[in-house]
Amino acid sequence: MSCALLGRVFAPRATAATAATAATAATAATAANLYTRLRSDGLRGLWLKAENLGGGQDRQEEIKKAIERSRAVVVCLSSAVSRPGSVNRQIVWALDVAMEQPQGAVFMIPVRLEPCDIPDRLSRWMHVDLFADDGYPRLIRALRDVDRQYGEG
Template sequence: MKVFVGYAKEDKEAAHQVTGFLETLGLDVWFDKKSLIAGDDWDDERLAAQRSADLIIHLCSNQILSRAGVVNREIRETLRLADDKPFGSTFVIFIRLGGVRLPAQFMRYHYIDFDDDWQQAIALAVGKGWPNSAVAKSADRIQA
């Protein structure tokens, strides 16, 4: 299962924590700090990773929501891709950092607060979205 993780550079530490946890579940995670190499066309690589992802996770903070630029294009692309997915499928997860107020466009998706239970919430979402996968079995162990 391929997972794309998007975040603002100011939230890099939280993104590392989320990415590390996803990797413990056996997921193939696209994280720019690990997935890009010198000379890559960053925008093309990011777009290809989003389009091939089974799940996209965006860490949402004041930083990501208060400025213009690539990060907004990335989220808009995720929402566009989500519109093409089957109804009821788990494709996008927003993780809220610092209690930021999420935009109305995000509210059709239940979000996760980055607090003491964020790992369990991600594990539950992965298990629900892919119940017969090896990842779901790993998620079941975390919940136990």
């Protein structure tokens, strides 16, 4: 699975990836914890900015590449990053790639880390509430569905 987690989260094409670019330290920490939990539960191909970028790398270029290589993008949302008009550059890049996906393909997975609004541009995709009892299992199911789209899992 290639997945990018963008602290608002994104996933790469080898499976599910995660690219984290958080607006707050709390959101970044939660995205990092999610990345660690997904890895410990056997998901591979994850990408998180804090984990995968090295010193001196072009941050924007590497995030774009991770999104383009992703089979899914998990966008982590919190009240700090879900204000009206706050759709950041990384999410816009992921939206561009999402528009290239076949009809019905699972690619964008908005994940609410806490009760908050979903930005309008992400509202067409069913979100997962990570704070709900069934939130994490629903996220795992969505990521496994992505694998099945590619004949894996």
